[in-house]
Amino acid sequence: MKKIPRPRRSVLYVPASNPKALQKSVTLAADAIIYDLEDSVAPEAKEAAREALRTHFREHPIASRERIIRINSLASQWGSEDILAARACNPDAILLPKVEHPRDVIEAANALDETDAADTLALWAMIETPRGILNADEVAQLGSHSSARLACFVVGSNDIARETGVDLGGDRKFLIPWLMQIVLAARAGGLDILDGVYNDFADAEGFKRECRQGAAMGFDGKTLIHPSQIETANHAFSASETEIAEARAIVELFMRPENAGKGVLPFNGRMVERLHLAMAETVLAKANMIATSDKDRETR
Ligand SMILES: CC(C)(COP(=O)(O)OP(=O)(O)OC[C@H]1O[C@@H](n2cnc3c(N)ncnc32)[C@H](O)[C@@H]1OP(=O)(O)O)[C@@H](O)C(=O)NCCC(=O)NCCSC(=O)C[C@H](O)C(=O)O
Numbered sequence: 001m002k003k004i005p006r007p008r009r010s011v012l013y014v015p016a017s018n019p020k021a022l023q024k025s026v027t028l029a030a031d032a033i034i035y036d037l038e039d040s041v042a043p044e045a046k047e048a049a050r051e052a053l054r055t056h057f058r059e060h061p062i063a064s065r066e067r068i069i070r071i072n073s074l075a076s077q078w079g080s081e082d083i084l085a086a087r088a089c090n091p092d093a094i095l096l097p098k099v100e101h102p103r104d105v106i107e108a109a110n111a112l113d114e115t116d117a118a119d120t121l122a123l124w125a126m127i128e129t130p131r132g133i134l135n136a137d138e139v140a141q142l143g144s145h146s147s148a149r150l151a152c153f154v155v156g157s158n159d160i161a162r163e164t165g166v167d168l169g170g171d172r173k174f175l176i177p178w179l180m181q182i183v184l185a186a187r188a189g190g191l192d193i194l195d196g197v198y199n200d201f202a203d204a205e206g207f208k209r210e211c212r213q214g215a216a217m218g219f220d221g222k223t224l225i226h227p228s229q230i231e232t233a234n235h236a237f238s239a240s241e242t243e244i245a246e247a248r249a250i251v252e253l254f255m256r257p258e259n260a261g262k263g264v265l266p267f268n269g270r271m272v273e274r275l276h277l278a279m280a281e282t283v284l285a286k287a288n289m290i291a292t293s294d295k296d297r298e299t300r
Pocket residue numbers: 012013014015020021022024025036039040126128155156157158159160196197225226227
């Protein structure tokens with residue numbers, strides 16, 4: 001499966017059972033939307049939520065952002081119906097909750113193959129249980145097998161707290177070792193990785209702090225629960241003007257004829273090597289991708 005690089009700074013959960021939120025999701029500046037059939041939908045509302053999603057995607061067949069559908073676990077009573085409904089909606093990806101073993105992803109990939117799902121339909125995996133964290137490396141290695149469709153990990157910090165008893169407060173000091181383990185596994189498997197949600201959506205300052213922390217830890221973006229969190233996440237997971245200017249200067253430095261073939265150069269009193277050139281090129285490519293995607297959204 002061909003991986004298409006997309007900005008994933010702000011990824012908003014929208015309960016599929018909430019008609020107002022579904023409607024609002026079309027107008028928001030989030031890089032991606034996760035339409036949820038799992039924990040935000042009560043058991044008795046699952047069927048209606050699937051139907052609401054089918055209608056929503058029928059009315060909005062094309063979107064200027066990635067759209068993902070989170071299904072219930074395939075082992076649950078809702079999983080099989082969910083994956084069929086999600087497939088019919090033709091989203092960019094299906095998000096699997098509580099993934100603990102490679103087989104959880106392979107099973108879903110096989111189910112999609114049986115429905116003749118398009119080659120571009122990806123799978124994302126939530127890492128949110130103790131076993132999932134311990135096996136994150138094994139699961140992430142599926143990222144190099146295109147048949148497994150795996151493109152992205154999403155942290156589920158609420159479930160991690162529920163299952164382990166860890167305190168999510170105190171700037172997440174007890175959670176961080178596990179988060180870094182998940183980041184490392186994702187990168188080793190060539191996957192994108194999204195930070196967990198911040199529940200207290202009225203606490204703008206705390207949310208900003210946690211976004212900055214997530215960006216510094218290497219996450220590509222943050223999952224969100226409320227529209228008011230989008231702008232802060234977009235800002236925190238974008239390169240600043242200064243970082244973009246510096247990246248341009250590093251690229252220009254290496255492009256100078258006199259520096260052709262040089263592996264290391266002085267730059268503003270510090271050393272830059274070709275690996276820094278590669279990093280600078282990534283910063284510029286990401287900034288370009290974000291600008292293109294923002295423009296695309298504005299013109300729709
Ligand atoms: C948390 C909420 C229940 C709060 O809802 P509400 O009180 O309605 O908020 P507001 O009145 O402030 O809303 C203002 C307007 O914005 C719309 N809205 C609110 N939330 C969303 C949303 N997520 N997407 C789209 N639109 C949204 C309201 O409809 C209002 O619209 P309008 O009146 O037209 O201006 C609510 O925000 C919410 O349900 N959030 C999502 C909850 C969710 O999806 N939870 C599951 C994912 S979290 C998780 O499980 C992660 C992981 O698995 C883990 O384990 O951690």
